[in-house]
Amino acid sequence: MAWSYQYRIAKLVVQVDSDSDVCESDMQKFLCLYEAVQGLQSDLTFRVSKLKTSYTFQLIHADGRQEMLWASNNAAEISAALEIHLYSQLIQLFDGRDIVSIHASVLNVRNHAVMFAGVSGAGKSSICTAGLLDGAAYVSDEFTLLDAQGLVHPFPRPMQWEHPTHPAFDREALEASTVLDADYLDFPAATGEMARCYLWHPRHVQREVLPLKVVVLHEYKAALNKVEIAEIPRHEALMALPEHLHIQHGFSKDLPRLNQRIPLTCKFYRLHFSDVKDAWSLIEKEVSQHL
Numbered sequence: 001m002a003w004s005y006q007y008r009i010a011k012l013v014v015q016v017d018s019d020s021d022v023c024e025s026d027m028q029k030f031l032c033l034y035e036a037v038q039g040l041q042s043d044l045t046f047r048v049s050k051l052k053t054s055y056t057f058q059l060i061h062a063d064g065r066q067e068m069l070w071a072s073n074n075a076a077e078i079s080a081a082l083e084i085h086l087y088s089q090l091i092q093l094f095d096g097r098d099i100v101s102i103h104a105s106v107l108n109v110r111n112h113a114v115m116f117a118g119v120s121g122a123g124k125s126s127i128c129t130a131g132l133l134d135g136a137a138y139v140s141d142e143f144t145l146l147d148a149q150g151l152v153h154p155f156p157r158p159m160q161w162e163h164p165t166h167p168a169f170d171r172e173a174l175e176a177s178t179v180l181d182a183d184y185l186d187f188p189a190a191t192g193e194m195a196r197c198y199l200w201h202p203r204h205v206q207r208e209v210l211p212l213k214v215v216v217l218h219e220y221k222a223a224l225n226k227v228e229i230a231e232i233p234r235h236e237a238l239m240a241l242p243e244h245l246h247i248q249h250g251f252s253k254d255l256p257r258l259n260q261r262i263p264l265t266c267k268f269y270r271l272h273f274s275d276v277k278d279a280w281s282l283i284e285k286e287v288s289q290h291l
Contacts, residue, residue: 006042007034009090010099010145010153013041016082018048022055026079029183030086033138033156033205044089048078057081059089080187080197087143087157091246094145099153100257101246102144106152108137108206109287112213113152115144117244123220123276125159126168130280132179133169138202139210143246150263151209158183159200168276179203212263214287215241218271218279227279228272229286237268 003024004017014034016027045060046069055078057070070081091101104117105124109131116127128141138156145153159180165171174180181201189195217232217240242254249257269286273279 006037008037012043015042015045020050022075023079076187095247103244104144105141106139107131113210114214116216118218126276137204137206139206150261154206156205214267216269224274227282232268232270
């Protein structure tokens with residue numbers, strides 16, 4: 001192998017390798033935040049192979065089964081394919097091992113996991129960024145991995161926004177903060193034109209599992225003049241959370257599954273905001289009362 005890397009994600013070992021030097025730099029942009037390991041048995045192996053001027057991208061399971069995931073004559077397209085298949089394959093494997101994946105961001109606030117669950121566009125990345133700037137450690141921006149003991153496993157996927165600037169923060173200020181590193185990947189889109197995927201790498205990444213302490217159901221509302229936050233009962237939050245699961249087995253199964261693993265000591269809030277900085281300030285104040 002020209003290059004090979006292993007990463008541990010929620011007790012699973014993922015290997016990514018290639019028989020040539022192709023894709024190494026670009027794939028590292030997606031992988032660099034995960035915990036690097038060496039010499040372990042892989043649960044999943046993603047392999048890039050070069051044949052003359054074309055490339056193939058394969059998945060090799062622990063039992064030796066192989067799947068062809070992508071083929072292209074453009075190495076950048078192969079790198080972009082990793083972004084698609086890494087998450088989908090891992091989420092399926094986690095689900096089979098009784099680890100649920102929730103569409104939510106998570107920060108380490110005083111050694112406890114604080115989770116922010118909302119639909120796309122609700123402001124998860126913005127809240128996460130505000131917390132990072134305030135000293136919180138990064139756990140995840142998209143996938144909250146919750147095991148049967150109510151522990152959150154880090155899934156430090158690079159943060160991604162559709163535009164070169166953050167919707168709520170000045171780019172130059174973010175880079176000057178030393179909290180985030182900016183990067184990007186150019187790849188051919190379906191239209192044939194080159195597209196750019198903007199990546200942000202938090203520097204303070206959580207490595208150990210954390211107990212889930214606070215769940216915030218949030219929604220961005222541009223018309224609001226001030227932040228609205230209120231503690232809500234457990235049953236109200238549990239009724240809303242199943243719709244945020246990446247793999248859903250039906251409400252009658254998902255609701256008790258979440259109820260069993262979210263600790264009884266967990267606090268729940270509903271948050272509406274227009275200004276993310278004010279929202280984080282109020283969240284941090286409320287959370288501090290329970291930690």
